[in-house]
Amino acid sequence: MAPSAITVLPTTEEVNKKQQLATKEKTPLQAISQGMCLPGIPSFTDFEKQRHWILEHMAGAFRVFARKGFTEGMSGHISVRDPEFPHQFWTNPLAVHFGLLKASDMILVDFDGTAIGGNLSRPANAAGFLIHSAIHKARPDVHAACHTHSKFGKAWSSFARPLDMLNQDICYLYGDAHAVYHEFGGIVFSEEEGARLAAALGPQGKGLILRNHGLLTVGTTVDEAAYLYTLMERSCEIQLMVEAAAANGIKKVLVEDEAAAYTFKMTSDPEALYWEFQPDLDYEFARNGDFKN
Structure with a gap:
């Protein structure tokens, strides 16, 4: 009787190498799409249409943040650079709940702090302006x-x-993609503080932990920045849970640098991060699309 064949299973390293080779020539969005690829970020030939689309998504991001409980009195802001005038950006009015904001509520300000367009019935957040203007000045991307x-x-x-x-x-957010701002001087009311904060973010940073303050994220779209914020907030929650378990003697096991770097490479693409936010945004559209106006 002939001996039965022995099946040799590939090692985890061999499987990982095959997966990497299979995705080598694909974009991250193509790699995650089995079959027909998701479309890219919409492009526009008309600034007014692009501006309205941006403001819709900005308002939608605030609705997502409200549902996830990211509100705290008058604190909190999102800024989005104007598509036509790069030295101007849109931000939210002071003291309006995130869950009530609409596209038409946003305020257009320039880098000097002058409100020049949009809904001027309320002021913008002064501390928020200093933070966001410093970041937009330091990082054209x-x-x-x-x-x-x-x-x-x-x-x-x-x-x-x-x-x-x-x-x-x-x-x-592996490696230089997130950092810590180690200073805390209270509410940001000086240009110097905003500039130091932007410097801490660095030339490649996507997320920043502000000591004794909170979180900040950036992106090439409001969708990317908003998704990274939700991810970073959830990651802080998980880290606190893990630290509590580790304090009781349970050893933490971290992702190895090589695997973390590869994961970052395959997830940090702007189009992939844009799409990461769309399920939450679509849910808000379906629940109550009034923020589009």
Whole structure:
């Protein structure tokens, strides 16, 4: 009787190498799409149409933040660079709940702090202006920035430590993609403080932990910046849970640098991050699309 054949299974390393080779020539969005690829970020030939689309998504981001509980009194702001005039950006009015904001509520300000368009019935947040204007000045590649005083971000910020690579999702912010701003001087009311904060973010940063303050994220679209904010806030929550378990003697196991770097490479593309936010945004559209006006 002939001996039965022995099946030799590939090692994890061999499987990973095959997967990397299979996705080598694909964009991250193509790699994650089985079959027909998701479309890219919409492009426009008309600034007014692009502007309205941006403001719709900006208002939608505020609705998502409201549903996730990122509100805290008058604190918190999103800014989006105007598509036609890059030295101007849109932001939210002071003291309006995120869950009530509409596209038509946003205020257009220039880098000097002058409100020049949009809904001028309320002021913008002065501290928010200094933070966002400094970031937009320092990083021409940044088209949107998000900052709120969300619960877990505030809690983790008290440690003034970057987040550990505890799981696949936080690898979206691996390496220089997120940093810590180690100073805290209270509410930001000086240009110098805003400039130092922008410098801490760095030339490649996507997320920033502001010591004793909260979180800030940036992106090439408001969708990207908003998704990274939700991811970073959830990652702070998970880190706090893991730290509590580790304090009881359970050892943490981190993602290895090679795997974290590869995950970052395959997830940090602007189009992939844009699409990461669309399920939450679509849910808000379906629940109540009045923020589009």
